[in-house]
Every structure is written in C-alpha cells, then in structure tokens.
Amino acid sequence: MTSNRFFLHVSASIALALAASAASAANIAAGKEKASTICAGCHGADGVTSVDPSYPKLAGQYPDYLARALTEYKSGSRKNPIMAGMAAALTKEDIANISAYYASLPSPLTFKKR
Amino acid sequence: MLNSLSFNTGGDMLNAFKQFGFRQSVAVAITAVGVACSAPGFAQGAAKAAAKGAGAAAPAEIVGNAQAGAKKNSACIGCHGIPEYRTAFPVTYRVPKIAGQSEKYLESALKAYRSGERPHPSMKGIATTLTDQDIADLSAFYAAKN
Numbered sequence: 101m102t103s104n105r106f107f108l109h110v111s112a113s114i115a116l117a118l119a120a121s122a123a124s125a126a127n128i129a130a131g132k133e134k135a136s137t138i139c140a141g142c143h144g145a146d147g148v149t150s151v152d153p154s155y156p157k158l159a160g161q162y163p164d165y166l167a168r169a170l171t172e173y174k175s176g177s178r179k180n181p182i183m184a185g186m187a188a189a190l191t192k193e194d195i196a197n198i199s200a201y202y203a204s205l206p207s208p209l210t211f212k213k214r
Numbered sequence: 215m216l217n218s219l220s221f222n223t224g225g226d227m228l229n230a231f232k233q234f235g236f237r238q239s240v241a242v243a244i245t246a247v248g249v250a251c252s253a254p255g256f257a258q259g260a261a262k263a264a265a266k267g268a269g270a271a272a273p274a275e276i277v278g279n280a281q282a283g284a285k286k287n288s289a290c291i292g293c294h295g296i297p298e299y300r301t302a303f304p305v306t307y308r309v310p311k312i313a314g315q316s317e318k319y320l321e322s323a324l325k326a327y328r329s330g331e332r333p334h335p336s337m338k339g340i341a342t343t344l345t346d347q348d349i350a351d352l353s354a355f356y357a358a359k360n
Contacts, residue, residue: 154318164307178332209311211297212287212356 126163131201134194138186139202147205160207166199276350278317283355286348289340290356301336317357324349 136145139158143150147159158166172178173187174195190198293299293309300306312320326332328341328349344352 150316152318153316154322155316156319156323157315161310162308165310168305168307207311208314208359210313210359211311212291212295212313 126196126200128197128201128204131194131197131199134190135198135201138189139198142182147202148208157208158202159205160209161203163196163199163203166202167195170195170199276346278321278350278352278354280351280354280358283351283353286344286352287355289343290352293336312356314359315357317353320353320356321349324353 135147139147142152142155143158148157150157169178170183170187170190173180173183174190176184187195290312293301294312299309301309323332324341324344327334327337328344330338341349
C-alpha cells in the first residue's frame, strides 16, 4: 500500500512536470496552424514569398527575435498599423508558437562573411 | 484642352484664309503659331511647377549599390556578422539575421530606426549616421546573396 502510494506520487509528479514543460516549450504545430490563418496571407505560406517586397522574410529567423518583434507590435512600442492589428489578437503562447514555427522553416537568411 | 485649342486655331486659320485672302491669313497664321507655341510652353511650365511640388515630397529615387554597401558595413558586422549574437539591452535576444533579407524591408527598418519610429538605442545611434544613399547601399548589400 505504501509502495503504491509512493508510485502514485512519483507518477503524478512526472505527469505534472511533463505538462509544465509542454506548456512552456513552444508548440511548432500549433504555431503553424495560427500562422497559416494570420501571417501567411502577407508573409507567404513559406515565410519567404511575401506579397510586398517591404515585408520581411520570416523563415529561419531567430525565434527570440521574432517573438520580441511580435511582443513590441502588441505593446505598441514598435509601430505598424497592420502588425499592431495582427499582434493584438495573439496571446503570449501564440507568439512563442508562431515564432518557433517560422524559425523552423528552411531559410534564405544567411551571414555575410564580412 | 490643348488638342481642342490647336484644332480651333487650325479652324480659325482656315476661316481667315477664306475671308481675308493670303496676306491677312499669313498674319493670322503667325499669331496662331505664336499661340500654339506658347500653349505647350505654358503647359511645360505648369508641369515643371507640379514636378517641383512633388519633388519636395519624393526626391529623386536613390538606387542602392551593393558594392558600395560592402564598404559601409563596419558598424553592422560587430553584431549582425556573428551567428547567435545576443543583444545585452534592454532584453536579451538574438539580433536578427539580415543577410538575404528583403532589400525594401531592410531599407524601411533602417529609416524607422533613424527617425526613432522604431525604438532601439544602438540601432538608432548607428542609423542616424547614415544618409539615404548609405541606407540604400547597405540594404542592397545585405539583400544580395553571399
């Protein structure tokens, strides 16, 4: 009985830990779903082929930079009427997921040697 | 309006020739030519004035030169030339990859940093040292592959 209770306790802890890590880690699949409805219309389904040359390529960009950009659009510290509207609808979790999704895509972005 | 003017002038000349004979019609023709010449002249002047007004809002288009940009990027490479480089202020995150980015986007980003519309202390400091031509050159340089 004691060992059973101990086992229950351990497995409950593991389940909680897994749930917590799943919540904090970005979910690329969820990001893809959001991105396809919100972002792809302008930035392209591939995150490269945007509808306007003045829109940035997102594919392969660092997720923390993308998340920061979206957070700044949402707060209004970075001003853009279109992006403000898009970011306003996103939760912190959405931002993490979308950023992780775009970061995971094949990218034309590189580094200059000098 | 210009077309109808020259049409009328032509009609007048024809009528004048019919009514007054050759000598008078030559005089009318000279007047008509004067009017015809001055009308486009006036139109040109008006077009120039309009262009001048528009020019104040949108100066002659600046074309970026990637090779010139390659010589102007000393302020960029310290952060953007280092993979995984992180900014220290105000919140730590990796500075964006900019090589291969859209030229128009890079240009608008640098101009927004320069004007302060896009807030970032170090990017503002760097962008304020750049002319429109510098920005165009750097954008062309970073947008180009390799």
